[in-house]
Amino acid sequence: MTPPGATPVVDxxxxxxxxGKRDILKDLRVSLSGRTIGLLGPNGAGKSTLIxxxxxxxxxxxxxxxxLGHDIRRDPKPIRSLVGYMPENDSFISEMSAVSFTRMMGxxxxxxxxxxxxxxxxxxxxxxLGEARYRLLGTYSLGMxxxxxxxxxIVHGPxxxxxxxxxxxxxxxxxxxxxxxxxxxxxxxxxxxxxxSHLLRDVEExxxxxxxxxxxxxxxxxxxxxxxxxxxxFVELEAYGPHDGFVDALAKxxxxxxxxxxxxxxxxxxKMTLPPGLExxxxxxxxxxxxxxxxxxxxxxxxxxxxxxxxxxx
Amino acid sequence: xxxxxxxxxxxxxxxxxxxxxxxxxxxxxxxRLLQSxxxxxxxxxxFFFPLGCVAFIYAxxxxxxxxxxxxxxxxxxxxxxxFFQFFCGFQAxxxxxxxxxxxxxxxxxxxxxxxxxxxxxxxxxxxxxVFGKMSLLLALLSAITWVPGLVLFLVQSSLAGTAWxxxxxWIAISIxxxxxxxxxxxxxxxxxxxxxxxxRIAAGGAILAVFFAGAGxxxxxxxxxxxxxxxxxxxxxxxxxxxxxMFRDTAVQAVPVSDAWTALALTCAISLWLxxxxxKAFEVVK
Numbered sequence: 001m002t003p004p005g006a007t008p009v010v011d012x013x014x015x016x017x018x019x020g021k022r023d024i025l026k027d028l029r030v031s032l033s034g035r036t037i038g039l040l041g042p043n044g045a046g047k048s049t050l051i052x053x054x055x056x057x058x059x060x061x062x063x064x065x066x067x068l069g070h071d072i073r074r075d076p077k078p079i080r081s082l083v084g085y086m087p088e089n090d091s092f093i094s095e096m097s098a099v100s101f102t103r104m105m106g107x108x109x110x111x112x113x114x115x116x117x118x119x120x121x122x123x124x125x126x127x128x129l130g131e132a133r134y135r136l137l138g139t140y141s142l143g144m145x146x147x148x149x150x151x152x153x154i155v156h157g158p159x160x161x162x163x164x165x166x167x168x169x170x171x172x173x174x175x176x177x178x179x180x181x182x183x184x185x186x187x188x189x190x191x192x193x194x195x196x197s198h199l200l201r202d203v204e205e206x207x208x209x210x211x212x213x214x215x216x217x218x219x220x221x222x223x224x225x226x227x228x229x230x231x232x233x234f235v236e237l238e239a240y241g242p243h244d245g246f247v248d249a250l251a252k253x254x255x256x257x258x259x260x261x262x263x264x265x266x267x268x269x270x271k272m273t274l275p276p277g278l279e280x281x282x283x284x285x286x287x288x289x290x291x292x293x294x295x296x297x298x299x300x301x302x303x304x305x306x307x308x309x310x311x312x313x314x
Numbered sequence: 315x316x317x318x319x320x321x322x323x324x325x326x327x328x329x330x331x332x333x334x335x336x337x338x339x340x341x342x343x344x345x346r347l348l349q350s351x352x353x354x355x356x357x358x359x360x361f362f363f364p365l366g367c368v369a370f371i372y373a374x375x376x377x378x379x380x381x382x383x384x385x386x387x388x389x390x391x392x393x394x395x396x397f398f399q400f401f402c403g404f405q406a407x408x409x410x411x412x413x414x415x416x417x418x419x420x421x422x423x424x425x426x427x428x429x430x431x432x433x434x435x436x437x438x439x440x441x442x443x444v445f446g447k448m449s450l451l452l453a454l455l456s457a458i459t460w461v462p463g464l465v466l467f468l469v470q471s472s473l474a475g476t477a478w479x480x481x482x483x484w485i486a487i488s489i490x491x492x493x494x495x496x497x498x499x500x501x502x503x504x505x506x507x508x509x510x511x512x513x514r515i516a517a518g519g520a521i522l523a524v525f526f527a528g529a530g531x532x533x534x535x536x537x538x539x540x541x542x543x544x545x546x547x548x549x550x551x552x553x554x555x556x557x558x559x560m561f562r563d564t565a566v567q568a569v570p571v572s573d574a575w576t577a578l579a580l581t582c583a584i585s586l587w588l589x590x591x592x593x594k595a596f597e598v599v600k
Contacts, residue, residue, distance in 0.1 A: 055435045057595035077332075077437045085435035091428045095346060107338045108436045110329035119325060126322060152432060157325030190324045 007069045008033045009160060009192045010054065014063030017046075017053055017216075024049045026216045027063065034209030034223070036186045039196040040308060041213035047196045048088060050213070051162055054194075055085050068159055068192075081110065084158030086149045088165040088196075094138030098124055101137055102152050109156035116155070123151040127181060143174035150181065154191075161185065162194045167202050175202075182206045204304040212311045220311035227307060233274040234300050235283065240293040243268060249286045253278055335438060339446030340453065343419075347450075353415060357458070360408045364462035367401055368469055375473040393470050398485050399561040401466060405459045406496050406553055410525055416454060417504025418517030420447045421593065426512045434595040444589055448501045455500060460493035488560040496553050499578055502585035509592035525549055542568035546577040553578075 008031040017025040025046045041047050052058045054067050056076035065072045067079045093101055099120050106116035106123075124133040127147040132140070137148060146166065153161055166182065167175045183206060186193060197203050203210060204224070212220040239246065247257050247270060254275035259268060274280075280299050287294050348354060373380055374393050380386075424430055433443055467486045471479035504521055511517035528547045535544030545551045546569060555567055555574035 052596060055595075057431065057434065080435060080437045081329075083435065085431070087428075087431045087435075089428055091432050093423055093429050094427050095423060096342075100342065104338060104342045105432060105436070107330070107342075108335055108433060108438050110332070110335070110437065111325060112328065112330055115325070115327050122323075154322065156436075157323070159324075185322050188322045190322065 008066070009037065009068060010194065011066040012063070013065060015050075015053065015060050015065045016062035017049055017058055018061045024216050025053070025060075028065075028218055029063075030211060030218055030221050032209055032211060032221075034192070034207070035189070036182070036193040036195060036207045036209070038203035038207030038210040038224075039194060039213070040198065040200065040203055040210060040304075042312070043198065044215075045213040046216040047198075047213055048164055051085075051164055051194070051196055054079075055083055055162065056080060082159045084153035084156065084161045084191075086153040086161070086163045086166060088168060090145055092137040092140075092145060092148060094136065096137055097134050098129055098137055098140070098148050098151070099133040101148070102133075102155050105152040106155040111156055119155050119157075120151075123155045124148075126154070127151045128177060142169045143171065146170060146174070146178065150178070154185070158191060160192045160194060162196070164196045165198070166195065167197070167199060179205055200304045200308055210304065210307070212308060214312060220307060222307070224304065234271070234298075235274060235280065236269065236271045236298045237283070237294055238269050238296040239287065240295055241291075243270065243290075243292055246270075246286060246290050246292050249290075250283070253282060253286075332437060336442040336446035336449065339443070340450035343450050347416065347419070356412065356415065357454070360405070360412065360458040361462065363404055363408070364401070364466060367397075367466050370397075371466065371470050371473060393474070395482070395485055395488075395561045396563075398463065398467070398489055399557050399563065401463060402459075402489060402493055402557055402561075403554065405463065406493065406557075407550070409455050409459050409493075409497065409500055410522075410550075412454060412458060413451065413500040413504045414518045414521040416451055417500075417521050418508050418511070418514040420451065420505055421508040421589075422512045422514060422517055425509060425592065430593065431595045440590075440593050444505060444593060447505060448498075451501045451504060452497055455497040456494070459497055460490050463489035463493060485561070492553075492557050492560040495556065495578065499549070499553075499581055502582050502589075506585035506588040509589055543573070545569050546573060549577075549581065 010030075010032045012028040012030050015025055015028040016023065028050070039047050039050065049058060053060055054065060054072060056072060056079060060072070068082050070079045070082070072079060096104070099117075102120035102123055103113075103116045106119050107113060111119060121130075121133065124130055127150050129144060129147050129151060132144060137145065140148060146168070150163075150166070153163070163182070167178050170178060179202060182193060182195065185191060186206065193206070195203060195207060208223065208225050210220070210222060210224050211218060243259075247259060250257050250270075250272060255272040255278070257270055257272040259270050280297075283297070284294070286292075371393050373385075424433070430443075434440065464486060467479075467482075467489060503524055507520045507524070508517050511520050525548075528549055529551070532544040532547035532551070535547065536542060537544075552574045555569060555571050556578070557563075558565065558567060559571040559574075
């Protein structure tokens, strides 16, 4: 997953974490170097534990991991200097204004007082809390608290931003805004992002690399862009009228077809897999040539959902 | 420089030295703390007794002034080790109340709002966090205990002369050491209870309970078991024993001073253990 010579963003080397007698992460081995990395898995898969291990909250029981080239066992402090972390749950100090809070977090990361104040204002404007930055955090709505958490995570200009369920509890407009911010930060090319989520859509929209965990093990790791290019495209349509000739014509174009239902004059369904390069408009053209009525046509690519479901079956 | 910037940019400036970052916690907390009028009034009240002591020292060196005012001088106006020991005892009591007022706000808000992961995901350790929070209370306690104590010693030295100061320099050292030990013990107890009791009023009550309930329990132990060692549960008596040793009080004590030191060390150790259990980035739920 990492090009030769490049320093991976996250390098897991036989990483294992155990709480009591329960293995939470088991012998994880992978090297990730994407600009945005999605961490997926069902509840209890170990996503949050992996993140907490990377930022040094949890000590691994076996193996190790490297974040931006620093070993989590030997160099936890340099890692924390380079990382910005947005936790999943509410984390703030309710009696502080957003600007004081963000400034304090910047100072704790090593920024001088004046620089921290300036960056706090900038970060809050950037996430869209500029007008509310002097309000106490305790008076913020859930969406605003999420944005405040994002502001404190980026105030010191981290090289790796770790977002744990960034769209948790957000209404659709707030979610759209959060996704847009994540994309914007990705496009800035100034940081890597590690996004932990159980919402496939969020990861699909923002990430170029995906790591799927199940019961503490890696079940899938791939480059989403490559997957998208390689993945098959499916069409399912309902046609009214005789469609034998239509199916033969599709087969000649390289489609793999399966007919369900009536082949005669009635309504029938055809499921097909499109070969690379064939556009959907060709199907319409063939139907028009045969005067075949298309009552419904569903087109879909092999999405992250399929990848995820396949991974869950393993 | 304009603050309205809607594009993300990384920070490339200089960083502060890591050792100084614990000071950020008290600096950011003082503003909020001093918004409380009650606290400010109590802090002012804590200086009444030291001011009275300054007046006392002045009067003891100006007998003609007392005579002019028709006030009998007598042997009561003697500034010696006993005077400073009494001062320390009084201010130590004031420090307990100040701790009960300030202490609950130290760690509890961070725990209640789950803010600890935000501290510890930065290059900031648990020890620095505890030290930073402790320094907030320690500075306030110092301001009402050993700092005015040393000021009194300087006033007395300036009026009594350098010979007195040279002969009694040990008193200044005792003031500093005994009150600093007491302040540190108070800070650790306050931090530990603040970390375990999230509700502020309850945490304040718990801090007072350590002193008053401890005294009651100690008295009960003394009465039931017919011993004097129950006094070691009463931290005010424990520090009183230590003051008596520091100020070379020759009165016979029921409990050895070494045991008082052990009790204080044990209190500190328990407080640190309680803190280590709670001050964590996250908790594993069993």
